[in-house]
Amino acid sequence: MKKGGIISLIAIFLGLIAGALLILITGNDPVEGFSYLFQGGLKDPERIGNTLATATPLILTGLSVAFAFRTGLFNIGASGQMLFGGFVASAIGLTYDLPTLILVPIMVIAGALAGALWAFIPGLLKAKFNVHEVVSTIMMNWIAYWTIYYLVPQYFKGNTETESKILPDAATLKMQFLTDLFGGSWINFGLFIAVIMVIIISFIINRTVLGYELKAVGYNRSAAEYAGISVNRNVILSMMISGGLAGLAGVTQYAGNSSLIQIGVLPTEGFDGIAVALLGMNTPIGVFFSAIFFGILYSGKGFMSAMTAIPPEIADVIIAIIIYFAATSVLIKKVIDRVGKSRKYKNEAVNSKDGEKVK
Numbered sequence: 001m002k003k004g005g006i007i008s009l010i011a012i013f014l015g016l017i018a019g020a021l022l023i024l025i026t027g028n029d030p031v032e033g034f035s036y037l038f039q040g041g042l043k044d045p046e047r048i049g050n051t052l053a054t055a056t057p058l059i060l061t062g063l064s065v066a067f068a069f070r071t072g073l074f075n076i077g078a079s080g081q082m083l084f085g086g087f088v089a090s091a092i093g094l095t096y097d098l099p100t101l102i103l104v105p106i107m108v109i110a111g112a113l114a115g116a117l118w119a120f121i122p123g124l125l126k127a128k129f130n131v132h133e134v135v136s137t138i139m140m141n142w143i144a145y146w147t148i149y150y151l152v153p154q155y156f157k158g159n160t161e162t163e164s165k166i167l168p169d170a171a172t173l174k175m176q177f178l179t180d181l182f183g184g185s186w187i188n189f190g191l192f193i194a195v196i197m198v199i200i201i202s203f204i205i206n207r208t209v210l211g212y213e214l215k216a217v218g219y220n221r222s223a224a225e226y227a228g229i230s231v232n233r234n235v236i237l238s239m240m241i242s243g244g245l246a247g248l249a250g251v252t253q254y255a256g257n258s259s260l261i262q263i264g265v266l267p268t269e270g271f272d273g274i275a276v277a278l279l280g281m282n283t284p285i286g287v288f289f290s291a292i293f294f295g296i297l298y299s300g301k302g303f304m305s306a307m308t309a310i311p312p313e314i315a316d317v318i319i320a321i322i323i324y325f326a327a328t329s330v331l332i333k334k335v336i337d338r339v340g341k342s343r344k345y346k347n348e349a350v351n352s353k354d355g356e357k358v359k
Contacts, residue, residue: 008279008286008326012293015322022314033310040303041296047303049178049185053257055295057082059194060249061273062280062287063201064242068133069282070205071238072218077122077137078246079270080144083261085115085247086254087148090164090261093171094156100170107171108193108251115247116240118144123239127232133239141266149263156261164261173256190252195288197245202284204241214238246270275319278326294319 020030041051061078068075089111096103122136156164173189205211216224217234225231249269254261276294280286301315 005281005286008281008290011279011322011325014325015318018321019314019318022317023310026310026314028308028310033304033308033314036304036307037300037315038296040300041298042300043303044183045181046183046185047299049182049187051292051295051299052182052191053185053187053295054298055291056188056190056194056256057249057253057267057269058272058276058291058294059288060197060245060252061269062276062291063194063197063273063284064245064249065273066277066280066282066284066287067201067205067245068238068242069277070218071214071234072221073126073133073235073238073242075119075122075137075239075242075246076134076274077119077140077243077270078249078273079266079268080137080141081115081118081243081246082250082253082267082270083148084118084144084250085111085244086250086267087151087261088114088247089251090167090171090254091151091156093167093255094165098170103171104173104189104255107255108248111247111251111255112244113247115250116244118247119239119243120236123236126239127235141270145266148261152261152263158260162263164263167255167259171255172259173252186257188252188256190256193248193252197248198284198288201245205284210237246273249273275323275326278323 016034020034023030023033040047042048061082064078064081065075089107092107092110093103096106098106118140119137122131122133122140125131125136126133152164153161158165173193174186175189178187178189179185205215213224213229214234214237216227216229217231217238221231224234250267253267253269272294276287276290279293280288280290297315297319301312304310304315305312
Protein backbone atom coordinates (compact mmCIF):
# COMPACT_ATOMS: atom_id res chain seq x y z
CA MET A 1 0.00 0.00 0.00
CA LYS A 2 1.25 3.47 -0.87
CA LYS A 3 2.18 5.90 1.89
CA GLY A 4 -0.77 8.18 1.08
CA GLY A 5 -3.21 5.31 1.61
CA ILE A 6 -1.57 4.43 4.92
CA ILE A 7 -1.89 8.03 6.10
CA SER A 8 -5.60 8.10 5.17
CA LEU A 9 -6.24 4.83 7.03
CA ILE A 10 -4.40 6.18 10.08
CA ALA A 11 -6.54 9.35 9.97
CA ILE A 12 -9.72 7.25 9.80
CA PHE A 13 -8.54 4.97 12.61
CA LEU A 14 -7.67 7.91 14.90
CA GLY A 15 -11.00 9.56 14.10
CA LEU A 16 -12.92 6.40 14.99
CA ILE A 17 -10.94 6.01 18.23
CA ALA A 18 -11.76 9.60 19.18
CA GLY A 19 -15.40 8.96 18.30
CA ALA A 20 -15.45 5.85 20.48
CA LEU A 21 -14.15 7.88 23.42
CA LEU A 22 -16.86 10.51 22.86
CA ILE A 23 -19.54 7.81 22.75
CA LEU A 24 -18.18 6.38 26.02
CA ILE A 25 -18.33 9.84 27.61
CA THR A 26 -22.03 10.09 26.68
CA GLY A 27 -22.60 6.80 28.52
CA ASN A 28 -23.18 4.65 25.43
CA ASP A 29 -21.56 1.58 23.93
CA PRO A 30 -19.11 2.46 21.10
CA VAL A 31 -19.37 -1.00 19.50
CA GLU A 32 -23.14 -0.73 19.36
CA GLY A 33 -22.92 2.85 18.09
CA PHE A 34 -20.49 2.06 15.27
CA SER A 35 -22.49 -1.04 14.40
CA TYR A 36 -25.63 1.02 13.81
CA LEU A 37 -23.63 3.80 12.13
CA PHE A 38 -22.32 1.46 9.43
CA GLN A 39 -25.58 -0.49 9.24
CA GLY A 40 -27.32 2.79 8.46
CA GLY A 41 -25.20 3.16 5.37
CA LEU A 42 -24.80 -0.49 4.31
CA LYS A 43 -27.55 -2.59 5.91
CA ASP A 44 -29.57 -3.36 2.77
CA PRO A 45 -29.67 -2.46 -0.96
CA GLU A 46 -31.78 0.64 -0.33
CA ARG A 47 -29.33 2.05 2.22
CA ILE A 48 -26.37 1.19 -0.02
CA GLY A 49 -28.08 3.03 -2.88
CA ASN A 50 -28.71 6.08 -0.70
CA THR A 51 -25.08 6.01 0.48
CA LEU A 52 -23.86 5.98 -3.13
CA ALA A 53 -26.24 8.82 -4.00
CA THR A 54 -25.00 10.85 -1.03
CA ALA A 55 -21.41 10.21 -2.09
CA THR A 56 -21.97 11.21 -5.75
CA PRO A 57 -21.71 15.02 -5.43
CA LEU A 58 -18.93 14.53 -2.87
CA ILE A 59 -16.90 12.60 -5.44
CA LEU A 60 -17.19 15.50 -7.89
CA THR A 61 -16.53 18.31 -5.40
CA GLY A 62 -13.64 16.28 -3.98
CA LEU A 63 -12.23 15.93 -7.50
CA SER A 64 -12.71 19.66 -8.00
CA VAL A 65 -10.73 20.60 -4.91
CA ALA A 66 -8.11 17.87 -5.46
CA PHE A 67 -7.49 18.91 -9.05
CA ALA A 68 -6.91 22.50 -7.97
CA PHE A 69 -4.61 21.32 -5.16
CA ARG A 70 -2.55 19.25 -7.57
CA THR A 71 -1.99 22.33 -9.71
CA GLY A 72 -1.03 24.59 -6.82
CA LEU A 73 -4.41 26.27 -6.29
CA PHE A 74 -6.90 26.22 -3.42
CA ASN A 75 -10.42 26.27 -4.81
CA ILE A 76 -12.65 27.00 -1.84
CA GLY A 77 -15.45 28.13 -4.16
CA ALA A 78 -16.82 24.70 -5.09
CA SER A 79 -20.09 25.50 -3.28
CA GLY A 80 -20.78 28.55 -5.44
CA GLN A 81 -19.71 26.77 -8.62
CA MET A 82 -21.89 23.80 -7.67
CA LEU A 83 -24.89 26.02 -6.94
CA PHE A 84 -24.54 28.01 -10.17
CA GLY A 85 -23.98 24.90 -12.29
CA GLY A 86 -27.00 23.21 -10.74
CA PHE A 87 -29.11 26.33 -11.27
CA VAL A 88 -28.24 26.64 -14.96
CA ALA A 89 -28.97 22.95 -15.53
CA SER A 90 -32.28 23.25 -13.63
CA ALA A 91 -33.24 26.39 -15.56
CA ILE A 92 -32.78 24.51 -18.85
CA GLY A 93 -34.74 21.53 -17.54
CA LEU A 94 -37.64 23.77 -16.47
CA THR A 95 -37.65 25.82 -19.67
CA TYR A 96 -37.40 23.30 -22.49
CA ASP A 97 -39.69 20.35 -23.16
CA LEU A 98 -37.40 17.88 -24.91
CA PRO A 99 -36.89 14.09 -24.83
CA THR A 100 -34.72 12.88 -21.94
CA LEU A 101 -31.94 11.62 -24.23
CA ILE A 102 -31.54 15.15 -25.60
CA LEU A 103 -32.42 17.29 -22.59
CA VAL A 104 -30.30 15.58 -19.91
CA PRO A 105 -26.99 15.69 -21.86
CA ILE A 106 -27.61 19.39 -22.56
CA MET A 107 -28.23 19.99 -18.85
CA VAL A 108 -25.06 18.11 -17.88
CA ILE A 109 -22.90 20.02 -20.37
CA ALA A 110 -24.49 23.36 -19.43
CA GLY A 111 -23.97 22.70 -15.72
CA ALA A 112 -20.29 21.89 -16.24
CA LEU A 113 -19.78 24.98 -18.42
CA ALA A 114 -21.57 27.17 -15.86
CA GLY A 115 -19.32 25.92 -13.06
CA ALA A 116 -16.26 26.48 -15.27
CA LEU A 117 -17.44 30.02 -16.05
CA TRP A 118 -17.92 30.76 -12.35
CA ALA A 119 -14.36 29.60 -11.66
CA PHE A 120 -12.95 31.51 -14.67
CA ILE A 121 -13.17 34.84 -12.83
CA PRO A 122 -11.01 33.79 -9.82
CA GLY A 123 -8.62 32.12 -12.26
CA LEU A 124 -8.29 35.28 -14.32
CA LEU A 125 -7.82 37.43 -11.20
CA LYS A 126 -5.12 35.04 -9.99
CA ALA A 127 -3.31 34.91 -13.33
CA LYS A 128 -3.44 38.61 -14.21
CA PHE A 129 -3.45 40.40 -10.86
CA ASN A 130 -2.21 37.71 -8.41
CA VAL A 131 -5.43 37.98 -6.36
CA HIS A 132 -5.41 35.05 -3.97
CA GLU A 133 -7.90 32.43 -5.11
CA VAL A 134 -9.13 31.77 -1.55
CA VAL A 135 -10.43 35.34 -1.27
CA SER A 136 -11.89 35.51 -4.77
CA THR A 137 -13.57 32.08 -4.66
CA ILE A 138 -15.17 32.85 -1.28
CA MET A 139 -16.57 36.08 -2.71
CA MET A 140 -17.85 34.19 -5.77
CA ASN A 141 -19.64 31.77 -3.41
CA TRP A 142 -21.70 34.62 -2.02
CA ILE A 143 -22.29 36.18 -5.42
CA ALA A 144 -23.71 32.82 -6.55
CA TYR A 145 -25.78 32.60 -3.35
CA TRP A 146 -27.45 35.98 -3.84
CA THR A 147 -27.80 35.57 -7.61
CA ILE A 148 -29.77 32.35 -7.18
CA TYR A 149 -31.60 33.88 -4.22
CA TYR A 150 -32.99 36.46 -6.64
CA LEU A 151 -33.41 34.43 -9.84
CA VAL A 152 -35.27 31.41 -8.45
CA PRO A 153 -38.25 33.31 -6.92
CA GLN A 154 -38.27 35.69 -9.88
CA TYR A 155 -38.41 33.13 -12.69
CA PHE A 156 -38.71 29.59 -11.30
CA LYS A 157 -40.72 29.97 -8.08
CA GLY A 158 -42.13 26.71 -6.74
CA ASN A 159 -44.81 25.93 -4.18
CA THR A 160 -43.04 27.91 -1.45
CA GLU A 161 -40.97 31.08 -1.30
CA THR A 162 -37.75 29.15 -0.71
CA GLU A 163 -38.01 26.47 -3.40
CA SER A 164 -37.81 26.32 -7.16
CA LYS A 165 -40.26 24.44 -9.34
CA ILE A 166 -39.85 20.68 -9.33
CA LEU A 167 -38.06 19.31 -12.38
CA PRO A 168 -40.14 17.02 -14.61
CA ASP A 169 -38.99 13.40 -14.71
CA ALA A 170 -37.64 13.89 -18.24
CA ALA A 171 -35.20 16.50 -16.90
CA THR A 172 -33.71 14.43 -14.07
CA LEU A 173 -30.91 11.90 -13.73
CA LYS A 174 -33.23 9.40 -12.06
CA MET A 175 -33.36 5.95 -13.64
CA GLN A 176 -36.10 3.54 -12.65
CA PHE A 177 -34.01 0.39 -13.10
CA LEU A 178 -31.39 1.75 -10.69
CA THR A 179 -34.07 2.66 -8.15
CA ASP A 180 -35.56 -0.84 -8.41
CA LEU A 181 -32.13 -2.49 -8.28
CA PHE A 182 -31.34 -0.71 -5.00
CA GLY A 183 -34.66 -1.29 -3.28
CA GLY A 184 -36.30 2.07 -3.98
CA SER A 185 -33.33 4.27 -3.09
CA TRP A 186 -32.64 7.62 -4.74
CA ILE A 187 -29.47 6.48 -6.50
CA ASN A 188 -29.31 7.92 -10.03
CA PHE A 189 -27.22 8.28 -13.18
CA GLY A 190 -25.11 10.93 -11.47
CA LEU A 191 -23.00 8.14 -9.96
CA PHE A 192 -21.91 7.05 -13.45
CA ILE A 193 -21.01 10.65 -14.31
CA ALA A 194 -18.87 10.82 -11.17
CA VAL A 195 -17.08 7.53 -11.94
CA ILE A 196 -16.42 8.64 -15.53
CA MET A 197 -14.92 11.91 -14.28
CA VAL A 198 -12.66 10.03 -11.83
CA ILE A 199 -11.26 8.08 -14.79
CA ILE A 200 -10.92 11.16 -17.02
CA ILE A 201 -9.23 13.33 -14.37
CA SER A 202 -6.87 10.50 -13.44
CA PHE A 203 -5.92 10.15 -17.10
CA ILE A 204 -5.43 13.90 -17.56
CA ILE A 205 -3.22 14.25 -14.49
CA ASN A 206 -1.08 11.17 -15.04
CA ARG A 207 -1.05 10.51 -18.79
CA THR A 208 -1.22 13.80 -20.70
CA VAL A 209 1.03 16.73 -21.51
CA LEU A 210 -1.65 19.05 -20.12
CA GLY A 211 -1.56 17.24 -16.79
CA TYR A 212 2.22 17.45 -16.69
CA GLU A 213 2.14 21.19 -17.40
CA LEU A 214 -0.56 21.82 -14.78
CA LYS A 215 1.40 19.89 -12.13
CA ALA A 216 4.62 21.65 -13.12
CA VAL A 217 2.96 25.04 -12.60
CA GLY A 218 1.68 23.83 -9.22
CA TYR A 219 5.10 22.60 -8.07
CA ASN A 220 7.15 25.62 -9.15
CA ARG A 221 5.75 28.43 -11.27
CA SER A 222 9.10 30.06 -11.91
CA ALA A 223 10.65 26.82 -13.13
CA ALA A 224 7.60 26.06 -15.27
CA GLU A 225 7.76 29.51 -16.86
CA TYR A 226 11.49 29.07 -17.49
CA ALA A 227 10.69 25.78 -19.23
CA GLY A 228 8.36 27.61 -21.63
CA ILE A 229 5.03 26.68 -20.01
CA SER A 230 2.35 29.39 -20.09
CA VAL A 231 1.72 29.84 -16.37
CA ASN A 232 -1.22 32.25 -16.67
CA ARG A 233 -3.04 30.10 -19.21
CA ASN A 234 -2.62 27.00 -17.06
CA VAL A 235 -3.79 28.76 -13.89
CA ILE A 236 -6.99 29.85 -15.63
CA LEU A 237 -7.48 26.44 -17.25
CA SER A 238 -6.94 24.65 -13.94
CA MET A 239 -9.55 26.77 -12.19
CA MET A 240 -12.02 26.24 -15.03
CA ILE A 241 -11.61 22.46 -14.96
CA SER A 242 -11.99 22.53 -11.18
CA GLY A 243 -15.11 24.69 -11.50
CA GLY A 244 -16.54 22.45 -14.20
CA LEU A 245 -16.30 19.45 -11.89
CA ALA A 246 -18.09 21.39 -9.15
CA GLY A 247 -20.74 22.42 -11.68
CA LEU A 248 -21.29 18.73 -12.49
CA ALA A 249 -21.72 18.12 -8.75
CA GLY A 250 -24.53 20.69 -8.85
CA VAL A 251 -26.23 18.82 -11.68
CA THR A 252 -26.04 15.50 -9.82
CA GLN A 253 -27.38 17.13 -6.65
CA TYR A 254 -30.23 19.25 -8.02
CA ALA A 255 -31.25 17.05 -10.96
CA GLY A 256 -30.39 13.71 -9.40
CA ASN A 257 -30.52 13.49 -5.62
CA SER A 258 -33.14 16.25 -5.55
CA SER A 259 -35.51 17.72 -8.12
CA LEU A 260 -35.47 21.33 -6.97
CA ILE A 261 -33.25 24.09 -5.61
CA GLN A 262 -33.69 25.54 -2.14
CA ILE A 263 -32.68 29.17 -1.91
CA GLY A 264 -30.88 30.60 1.10
CA VAL A 265 -28.60 27.56 1.30
CA LEU A 266 -25.02 27.15 0.10
CA PRO A 267 -24.55 23.43 -0.65
CA THR A 268 -22.37 21.93 2.07
CA GLU A 269 -21.02 19.38 -0.41
CA GLY A 270 -18.75 22.11 -1.78
CA PHE A 271 -17.03 22.54 1.57
CA ASP A 272 -17.13 18.81 2.33
CA GLY A 273 -15.22 18.33 -0.92
CA ILE A 274 -12.19 19.88 0.78
CA ALA A 275 -12.32 17.16 3.44
CA VAL A 276 -12.84 14.46 0.81
CA ALA A 277 -9.81 15.70 -1.15
CA LEU A 278 -7.62 15.82 1.97
CA LEU A 279 -8.56 12.31 3.07
CA GLY A 280 -8.14 11.06 -0.50
CA MET A 281 -4.61 12.53 -0.64
CA ASN A 282 -5.66 14.61 -3.69
CA THR A 283 -5.69 11.58 -5.99
CA PRO A 284 -8.80 10.73 -8.09
CA ILE A 285 -9.07 7.14 -6.86
CA GLY A 286 -8.43 8.27 -3.28
CA VAL A 287 -11.16 10.89 -3.62
CA PHE A 288 -13.59 8.23 -4.86
CA PHE A 289 -13.12 5.95 -1.85
CA SER A 290 -12.97 8.90 0.54
CA ALA A 291 -16.33 10.15 -0.74
CA ILE A 292 -17.86 6.68 -0.33
CA PHE A 293 -16.64 6.61 3.28
CA PHE A 294 -18.14 10.03 3.97
CA GLY A 295 -21.35 8.89 2.30
CA ILE A 296 -21.55 5.96 4.73
CA LEU A 297 -21.09 8.26 7.72
CA TYR A 298 -23.64 10.80 6.51
CA SER A 299 -26.20 8.12 5.63
CA GLY A 300 -25.65 6.13 8.82
CA LYS A 301 -25.67 8.82 11.49
CA GLY A 302 -29.46 9.20 11.45
CA PHE A 303 -29.94 5.45 11.86
CA MET A 304 -27.41 5.39 14.72
CA SER A 305 -29.27 8.19 16.47
CA ALA A 306 -32.65 6.50 15.95
CA MET A 307 -31.50 3.13 17.30
CA THR A 308 -29.44 4.41 20.25
CA ALA A 309 -29.24 7.38 22.59
CA ILE A 310 -26.11 8.60 20.79
CA PRO A 311 -26.64 12.09 19.33
CA PRO A 312 -26.10 12.34 15.53
CA GLU A 313 -23.63 15.16 16.14
CA ILE A 314 -21.14 12.48 17.28
CA ALA A 315 -20.83 11.38 13.65
CA ASP A 316 -20.11 14.98 12.64
CA VAL A 317 -17.41 15.17 15.32
CA ILE A 318 -15.87 11.91 14.04
CA ILE A 319 -15.80 13.38 10.52
CA ALA A 320 -14.23 16.59 11.81
CA ILE A 321 -11.51 14.68 13.69
CA ILE A 322 -10.76 12.53 10.62
CA ILE A 323 -10.42 15.74 8.58
CA TYR A 324 -8.08 17.16 11.21
CA PHE A 325 -5.79 14.14 11.09
CA ALA A 326 -5.93 14.07 7.29
CA ALA A 327 -5.00 17.76 7.22
CA THR A 328 -2.03 17.08 9.50
CA SER A 329 -0.85 14.30 7.20
CA VAL A 330 2.61 15.91 7.05
CA LEU A 331 3.13 15.07 10.73
CA ILE A 332 1.84 11.53 10.24
CA LYS A 333 4.16 11.16 7.23
CA LYS A 334 7.12 12.25 9.37
CA VAL A 335 6.25 9.64 12.00
CA ILE A 336 6.00 6.92 9.33
CA ASP A 337 9.32 8.01 7.81
CA ARG A 338 10.98 7.99 11.22
CA VAL A 339 9.68 4.49 11.98
CA GLY A 340 10.81 3.33 8.54
CA LYS A 341 14.29 4.77 9.02
CA SER A 342 14.69 3.21 12.47
CA ARG A 343 13.73 -0.21 11.05
CA LYS A 344 16.18 0.27 8.19
CA TYR A 345 19.02 1.12 10.60
CA LYS A 346 18.17 -1.91 12.77
CA ASN A 347 18.15 -4.22 9.74
CA GLU A 348 21.47 -2.80 8.56
CA ALA A 349 22.95 -3.27 12.03
CA VAL A 350 21.71 -6.89 12.19
CA ASN A 351 23.04 -7.62 8.69
CA SER A 352 26.42 -6.14 9.51
CA LYS A 353 26.67 -8.26 12.69
CA ASP A 354 25.68 -11.38 10.76
CA GLY A 355 28.36 -10.54 8.19
CA GLU A 356 31.01 -10.24 10.90
CA LYS A 357 30.01 -13.60 12.36
CA VAL A 358 30.34 -15.26 8.94
CA LYS A 359 33.84 -13.86 8.59
